[in-house]
Amino acid sequence: MIQDLLQKYNVPVPRYTSYPPANYFTEAFANKEYESAIEASNTARPEHISFYVHIPFCRHLCHYCGCNSFPMMKRGVIERYFSALHREIELVKTRLAPGRKISQIHYGGGSPTSMPVYYLRELNEHLLAGFETIDQPEIAVECHPGYLDEESWQSLTEAGFNRFSLGVQDFNEKVLKTVNRRPSLLPAEMIFQILRSKGARINMDFIYGLPFQTAESFAETITRAAVLCPDRLVTFSYAHVPWVNKQQLILEKAGLPPSEEKSRMYESAKKLLSTAGYKTIGLDHFVRQDDELYTALKNGRLHRNFQGYCTRRTTGQVYAFGVTGISQLNTAYTQNSKDINQYMERIENDTFAVSKGYELSRDEQITREVIETLMCNYSLDWQEMAARFSLSAEEIKSATAYNDNRLNEFAADGLIEYDDNHIRMTSGGALFVRNVAASLDKLMLHSNKSFSKPV
Structure with missing residues (x-):
């Protein structure tokens, strides 16, 4: 049965980490539009502030990576880049209403921890200055354990971070060598001891679908990870998009x-983690039973922004800094220039460095909420959705591409259960939630965009 479903539904569809996806952004959206969107964000919901900082530099570029990364540059360029980050932070902060609170700060890349830790500490101090935070804000950094010694981990815990995402990807060194990923410098057990002694929360990130991985080998990796008891564990499906990153063609030659x-990799990992007491969040996240993400899921209140899964308590509108950084505001998305020199030059002239963006229509704002709710909670209540917008359920449905015939087909294939007021993913259909979400997306009715497959 699963093979029949894979053959039918394993077709390219958006990942829906945002709606609309980033490949709908347009160059008609520029600095002026971003300034207006920031102003509008001060009176919109969510009212909290979420900061994202993009550190694009890597000591080595992994072949699988689809992120916006650059090989390590000379020290002068690094210092100039961080100076631009501070200037951009000031450009945004002066436009934010002072009564708002910071709920999240997240550093991504690239490899943020390829930088001297004092650079990150100074950025944290600047971001936090002048604004209060919510109780227990999340200040997170993505870590490449291949380059961090004991002193580096200690320094990171003293720089203001309280959540660490360890980019392990796989414990199998043959897999790591093939994808040009350096294994951890320290034993994972030692890293956990250092971070746990400081009260830090720990995520572990893994990728499945890489060359030389099998269901059995990936199960060995997940079993080892579960013994460490991270707070959260993520199993990302490798997205093969060589038109974005030509280096991925190397992996084709190695054999995907x-x-x-x-x-099988996903199902075996899911079973192992369930046995270890983890609860499934969305498609690829697993959390301990006492995690607030699981509480939010049980209450149908799980949420997601560009920082990843979050609760309504911690979510905020996202203001991004750095080359290629994507801001996610109530009415718009913006993305900074992908050219690092252009980014720095524009910021140094005290202007924003927006290269493209997207202003959402009212229907698209509604569709975003609908798709995000389905993707996060695996269920939709049309009446509850209507209450969020002070509209009728029929008006909410008409803003989307709701189609009874399509939903009947999903139901007949065992992917969903639905009636006039609900859509619920079945346990067997959860793997194809992206397909169901795409059926509610008007933009997909006449799309010529390229997307990855669900599996």
């Missing part, structure tokens, strides 16, 4: 596992 084997 077929969809059926990828599905």
